[in-house]
Amino acid sequence: MSERSLFGRAFVDGAVRDDILVVMNQGRITDVARVANPPAGAHRTHGLIVPGFIDMHIHGGDGADFMDADEDASRRILRFHARHGTTTVAATTLSSSAADLSRAVGTIAAAAADNVPGAAEICGIHLEGPYINRRNAGAQDVTSIRPADIQEIEALIASAPRLRWVITLAPEIEGARALIEHFRGRVLFSIGHTSGDFADAVAALEWGASHFTHLFNAMTGMHHREPGVVGAALVSASATAEIIADGVHVHPAVMRIATALLPHRVALVTDAIRACGLDEGKYKLYGYEITVADGTARLANGTLAGSVLTMARAVQNMVELAGLPIETVIPLATEVPARILGVADRKGKLERGYDADVAILTPRFHVEKAFARGEEVRG
Numbered sequence: 001m002s003e004r005s006l007f008g009r010a011f012v013d014g015a016v017r018d019d020i021l022v023v024m025n026q027g028r029i030t031d032v033a034r035v036a037n038p039p040a041g042a043h044r045t046h047g048l049i050v051p052g053f054i055d056m057h058i059h060g061g062d063g064a065d066f067m068d069a070d071e072d073a074s075r076r077i078l079r080f081h082a083r084h085g086t087t088t089v090a091a092t093t094l095s096s097s098a099a100d101l102s103r104a105v106g107t108i109a110a111a112a113a114d115n116v117p118g119a120a121e122i123c124g125i126h127l128e129g130p131y132i133n134r135r136n137a138g139a140q141d142v143t144s145i146r147p148a149d150i151q152e153i154e155a156l157i158a159s160a161p162r163l164r165w166v167i168t169l170a171p172e173i174e175g176a177r178a179l180i181e182h183f184r185g186r187v188l189f190s191i192g193h194t195s196g197d198f199a200d201a202v203a204a205l206e207w208g209a210s211h212f213t214h215l216f217n218a219m220t221g222m223h224h225r226e227p228g229v230v231g232a233a234l235v236s237a238s239a240t241a242e243i244i245a246d247g248v249h250v251h252p253a254v255m256r257i258a259t260a261l262l263p264h265r266v267a268l269v270t271d272a273i274r275a276c277g278l279d280e281g282k283y284k285l286y287g288y289e290i291t292v293a294d295g296t297a298r299l300a301n302g303t304l305a306g307s308v309l310t311m312a313r314a315v316q317n318m319v320e321l322a323g324l325p326i327e328t329v330i331p332l333a334t335e336v337p338a339r340i341l342g343v344a345d346r347k348g349k350l351e352r353g354y355d356a357d358v359a360i361l362t363p364r365f366h367v368e369k370a371f372a373r374g375e376e377v378r379g
């Protein structure tokens with residue numbers, strides 16, 4: 001890979017700045033500087049140059065799901081989302097049988113080891129279940145839900161030890177406390193798909209959980225006499241939380257409230273499923289059939305089942321629906337998830353020495369071009 005450079009407005013050091021030259025070489029950003037005259041070979045853009053997006057909760061897209069346990073499926077997902085500006089992901093699984101979960105993790109680990117430039121990089125695995133509460137299962141297969149099992153997690157981690165591990169669990173279920181205390185420091189525990197109350201969530205934070213999965217969705221809401229899991233997140237001094245910013249999972253006003261109460265602690269996620277990028281219609285999610293219509297994915301009973309959101313669209317919604325400034329929103333799709341996933345030393349910023357993960361956004365938040373580890377993402 002030879003040297004390439006981009007020139008235009010860019011999000012650098014927390015602000016949108018004009019006349020920025022971003023130079024990439026050998027998969028890294030080798031220079032970011034304000035220049036009066038860019039070199040002749042630089043790609044000049046009227047869009048906004050931003051760090052590649054990081055999605056810590058993503059199941060699939062373009063017809064593929066990480067639960068397919070198929071390397072081609074993984075490649076499809078990583079290419080599809082890279083075209084929409086996402087250059088790093090925590091591949092996310094669903095509640096499933098032990099055998100299916102182990103197969104999915106094995107395939108994700110292999111795809112992560114491949115790490116092909118020009119597609120999104122897998123830096124982590126997010127197990128969304130199976131240690132959740134069946135009463136708040138959302139679209140997760142209830143027959144696969146089971147008590148937390150330290151042995152099962154030991155074996156899964158051993159099959160992908162170099163990846164960052166995120167586990168979404170319900171703190172009130174059998175074995176949750178022992179699991180969190182056992183893996184504390186090695187696994188990022190996220191509270192979600194829970195029927196627990198405020199006290200349950202506060203206790204889980206004390207045991208070592210530090211994150212909330214799709215805040216507001218599949219958890220107890222905030223009441224002024226019982227603050228619920230949502231209240232525990234919003235009052236916490238250090239916990240981080242995901243928001244699905246499609247404008248349906250969470251009202252735009254609530255997207256603003258969460259961003260205000262958890263400054264630099266909200267990570268935008270897509271929770272995208274295989275239908276993302278395809279026509280509306282019927283699709284399989286592990287265990288269930290879902291219907292995509294009017295931009296939302298639902299079970300037959302109306303329960304939301306992931307999303308068909310891309311991260312570029314999530315960013316657009318935070319600006320256009322929630323009314324937040326772009327300078328506030330970009331870090332929620334870049335720096336914040338990089339920090340949560342432990343890759344902030346090389347991802348999430350346009351800075352010398354960082355991975356050459358870059359997206360160029362048009363004024364309407366389409367992705368004009370994207371680069372993943374220096375290689376242009378091809379349609």
Ligand SMILES: [Zn+2]
Pocket residue numbers: 057059092128271306
């Ligand atoms: Zn999910």
